[in-house]
Amino acid sequence: MRHSSWWRGWLSGALLLPAVVMADAPLDDELSTAMAATPNVEAGKAVFRLCVVCHQTESWGVEDGNYPQLAGQHSSVIIKQIADIRAGNRDNPAMLVIAQEKVMGGPQAIADVTAYIQTLPMTPTPGVGPGEKLDKAERIYFRKCAECHGSNGQGDGERYFPRIQGQHYAYLLRQLNWIREGKRRNANPEMARRLNKLKPRDLTILADYVSRLKPPAEKIAPVGWKNPDF
Numbered sequence: 001m002r003h004s005s006w007w008r009g010w011l012s013g014a015l016l017l018p019a020v021v022m023a024d025a026p027l028d029d030e031l032s033t034a035m036a037a038t039p040n041v042e043a044g045k046a047v048f049r050l051c052v053v054c055h056q057t058e059s060w061g062v063e064d065g066n067y068p069q070l071a072g073q074h075s076s077v078i079i080k081q082i083a084d085i086r087a088g089n090r091d092n093p094a095m096l097v098i099a100q101e102k103v104m105g106g107p108q109a110i111a112d113v114t115a116y117i118q119t120l121p122m123t124p125t126p127g128v129g130p131g132e133k134l135d136k137a138e139r140i141y142f143r144k145c146a147e148c149h150g151s152n153g154q155g156d157g158e159r160y161f162p163r164i165q166g167q168h169y170a171y172l173l174r175q176l177n178w179i180r181e182g183k184r185r186n187a188n189p190e191m192a193r194r195l196n197k198l199k200p201r202d203l204t205i206l207a208d209y210v211s212r213l214k215p216p217a218e219k220i221a222p223v224g225w226k227n228p229d230f
């Protein structure tokens with residue numbers, strides 16, 4: 001476990017109210033070191049060997065949502081999530097061992113594997129939901145989510161807001177439920193507050209709607225694309 005110094009915790013708490021739409025600041029030392037590192041894509045390819053058993057060689061995860069797609073995600077978000085998983089701020093029992101420094105390496109390895117993932121295109125066929133009430137979902141999305149995740153779910157790397165467009169439906173739904181229940185401890189508090197006011201049914205249609213938002217065409221792989229590095 002790493003702890004940020006007490007005053008930074010206090011400061012971020014004190015600043016939270018006026019700064020609700022700002023991302024969580026990078027408090028963790030490892031996060032700042034990885035963000036500042038100069039990444040080596042070749043070295044990252046070697047680290048990525050550890051990931052393919054779950055996230056698959058294309059880094060697209062699986063359509064049933066057990067493993068999320070990583071391709072297309074902003075570097076800052078990938079780095080922060082790995083640092084959070086390592087630091088125990090986000091529970092991920094499946095990845096806990098792999099994510100340890102003695103297995104995957106230090107902040108440089110996090111930067112390297114993240115840079116390698118940036119070279120991969122996104123899946124053309126994410127898992128989607130049943131396709132019901134998408135118009136209602138769109139209204140909720142623009143009222144409650146778009147200011148941070150963007151009008152098309154593209155997120156904002158500079159502010160650590162994840163890209164959520166084209167992510168697998170079942171993964172999105174699990175995260176929304178976990179954030180709502182407080183199980184995902186690193187979640188943005190303002191998002192958690194808004195999700196809390198929604199009905200379980202709304203989360204289902206929101207996850208479905210978001211999974212169907214199309215990433216920019218140049219980010220999407222042709223159907224049947226295989227990662228030539230593996």
Ligand code: HEC
Nearest residue numbers: 047050051054066067068078081082092094095098104113
């Ligand atoms: C044993 C399976 C397993 C392995 C190996 C694994 N992961 Fe994961 N990973 C998961 C699971 C499961 C989740 C989603 C957990 C959840 O539902 O919250 C995840 C989530 C993530 C996330 C967060 C994604 C997001 O959208 O927030 C990142 C980033 C990530 N993994 C990167 C990696 C990298 C890089 C490696 C290799 C160094 C790796 N993982 C290896 C199982 C694995």
Ligand code: HEC
Nearest residue numbers: 020021144145148160161162172175186187188190191206
């Ligand atoms: C105030 C800004 C903000 C708002 C509003 C917001 N989010 Fe988020 N969201 C975030 C941040 C920041 C994260 C990443 C949290 C972290 O791990 O630090 C996130 C994470 C997520 C994730 C997990 C992504 C992944 O790859 O694991 C999903 C899904 C999500 N948000 C959906 C939504 C939906 C749907 C809404 C509207 C109901 C919403 N968010 C509203 C900021 C926001």
